[in-house]
Amino acid sequence: MNKHKIKIGLFGFGNVGRGLHELLQNVPETNVEIAAVCVRNIGTRPADYPELKFTTSAKEVFDDPEVNLIVELIDDAEAAYDIVVTALRRQLPVVTGNKKMLARHLPELILLQKEMNTALLYDASACGSIPVIRNLEEYYDNELQISVKGILNGSSNFILSKIFNDGMDHQEALRLAREKGFLESDPTLDLDGWDSLFKLVILTLHAFGVYVEPEKIFTYGITYMTDADIRFALEKGRRVKLIGHAEKTRDGRLVLAVIPQLISKNKFIYSCEDEFNGVVIKGLFYGKQFLVGRGAGGHPTSSAVLSDISAIRYDYFYRYKRMKSGDLPHFTNDISFRAYVRYHDDSELDMIGFEDISERYISGDTRYVVGRVNLRRLHEIRSYLAERKIFIAAYPED
Amino acid sequence: MNKHKIKIGLFGFGNVGRGLHELLQNVPETNVEIAAVCVRNIGTRPADYPELKFTTSAKEVFDDPEVNLIVELIDDAEAAYDIVVTALRRQLPVVTGNKKMLARHLPELILLQKEMNTALLYDASACGSIPVIRNLEEYYDNELQISVKGILNGSSNFILSKIFNDGMDHQEALRLAREKGFLESDPTLDLDGWDSLFKLVILTLHAFGVYVEPEKIFTYGITYMTDADIRFALEKGRRVKLIGHAEKTRDGRLVLAVIPQLISKNKFIYSCEDEFNGVVIKGLFYGKQFLVGRGAGGHPTSSAVLSDISAIRYDYFYRYKRMKSGDLPHFTNDISFRAYVRYHDDSELDMIGFEDISERYISGDTRYVVGRVNLRRLHEIRSYLAERKIFIAAYPED
Secondary structure (H helix, E strand, O other), X not given: OOOOOEEEEEEOOOHHHHHHHHHHHHOOOOOEEEEEEEOOOOOOHHHHOOOOOEEOOHHHHXXXXXOOEEEEOOOOHHHHHHHHHHHHHOOOOEEEOOHHHHHHHHHHHHHHHHHHOOOEEOHHHOOOOOOHHHHHXXXXXXXXXXXXXXXXXXXXXXXXXXXXXXXXXXXXXXXXXXXXXXXXXOOHHHHOOHHHHHHHHHHHHHHHOOOOOHHHOEEOOOOOOOHHHHHHHHHOOEEEEEEEEEEEOOOOEEEEEEEEEEEEOOOHXXXXXXXXXXXXXXXXXXXXXXXXXXXXXHHHHHHHHHHHHHHHHOOOOOOOHHHHOOOOOEEEOOOEEEEEEEEOOHHHHHHHOOOEEEEEEEEOOEEEEEEEEEHHHHHHOHHHHHHOOOEEEEOOOO | OOOXXXXXXXXXXXXXXXXXXXXXXXXXXXXXEEEEEEOOOOOOHHHHOOOOOEEOOHHHHHHOOOOOXXXXXXXXXXXXXXXXXXXXXXXXXXXXXXXXXXXXXXXXXXHHHHHHOOOEEOHHHOOOOXXXXXXXXXXXXXXXXXXXXXXXXXXXXXXXXHHHHHOOOHHHHHHHHHHOOOOOOOOHHHHOOHHHHHHHHXXXXXXXXXXXXXXXXXXXXXXXXXXXXXXXXXXXXXXXXXXXXXXXXXXXEEEEEEEEEEEEOOOHHHHOOOOEEEEEEEEOOOEEEEEEEEOOOHXXXXXXXXXXXXXXXXXXXXXXXXXXXOOOOEEEOOOEEEEEEEEOOHHHHHHHOOOEEEEEEEEOOEEEEEEEEEHHHHHHOHHHHHHOOOEEEEOOOO
């Protein structure tokens, strides 16, 4: 569609939608304009944005003969899915940022793109402004990929930074994050790791060519972290970060998890602070790459959306090259790793079933152990761990 | 050339050339092979690498009907230029990593690519494994670009890291860098900033659409740094880093320099250590992006070369979109900035012509001032500064 002017049918006019509108007004010569905006309630928007055409009818947008690209920026994952499918079926290319929808529906959306010969781009869905999907697709595509891991959620990272850098207590940091608008209306999405999980599923597909259903992946956040855990980390010279982790083992299996991790100073991720996201991509030959940028917010995310819009102008589409490799790694939870676990009574330790325990601490109400745990076991008893408010963090040797 | 097998005519078989060969042997299903290798002296190579065909004749490689892509990885910039021009004229796409050649000849090579409708890719030329050119071309192409700056030379960064992190003295760090093979045979290329300069010229073209001849850009390295300068930095809680810097001013002019800088802890670049390169790209909407990776070495660089080879398979070429913008910034050296300057006698201060001096220190042989200097003036008297072994570092307020 190189020669045409792009006329966007935009769904959703929240932070990112408004950011996109503002960006288009600021960037000269994009040859991109918003033809129509579909929102649930029109309200005062026509008065606030007289230059835009608002509607509540999706059909009206799809039927608009001017519209040649759909941008989907709404919250509701199932409604987003319907929009994306409708667009692809009409051979209208789509740009979306909806990670939950993608994490759930990617395999069929990949088939549908192929069937309809129409592109679906979504770099905004993982790590906002950081072009991590595009780079995995285009730049690291020949590499023997070893791992992709990092801070995939800006809100929880903001809270952890305030605690570990500025000495705020947990509640105070939470309050500040809320004030700054960094938390979703349902904060468990950020704090319990679900947002990171969706992004991890998407990144894994592009990095390793393998789709893993979200519910198969152990996901545990920072909700149950207390001052005792913070003290432990600081005493060891480490910081707690919430990490999404995808790694190929030496024997060619693929391990995935979202879990707090005690990060030592010598790691890139140690210095990734505030609302920034940071991803470390490791390959056999290029070694480590570290990409940092704003992971959320209207402006950074709309900037990623515009990059995808522009790519569609040049007929770009994801080739999912790695999925076609003959030698795909098999997903497994059957690995063990060293963890720090704060617990309340010994029955909990029995339930977790440590392979060994190398450190044990009991003082008043505070009890923790350091030992090797099995990831599959943790996944099986996840709801038990959460009910008991047990805090777990991976605690690598280095 | 999507369907064909890629058969490379390779020029040069140093670190990067050998790295590429090794990488191709390790990566399955690339459909890429080395058809012939042109070297200056064949020596024992046929015995060491019986699987490769060596020749000393460039003509033989170009005339080989099998060869459908040229990879140029030799040191000599003028010979590299001849190879690239010959290849493009024969409509053979080329991948090169020769920054010096590119910094010198890019404008004509851009025209030649267009005329011959043949791609020249060179992501390996700037920051080794970091895909910075590709991202500037493809991902940040719509953004209101503000600045691109960073550590563009791994060798000098290795030395500075050893001094500022491990407390080594200057000579010891130099020796270690030499031992590890991190220094060019002519170390002034790394230490005086020339290597960073060539990369800066290339990055600036892709970030701002403007080509600036290398000799117009003030370039000053760390050769004259002494213990007194290191002490000053440490006292202020800063580290010296050698920074390549391209920035658009508020009034739309473009300022470029390669200069040591006193970097404070709150900057991304502060923690970019050892032989790593780190680039901070700043745009109006996405904010700051920070990309880190290995900037040199056979494996990381050959990995970047293979990414370019693979891109050519998919008919990728640089569009130099930003050069076509109607509103290109004008290069200028006419700005002033705060600097730390260690000098020997007052005549040197007169020569530099400070706009103001805010700090002055004299103790025994050590004399320094902090004050505002004009970049154009520094550029005019560069050889005087070097002759007098004056050390200069930018010293931003934050």
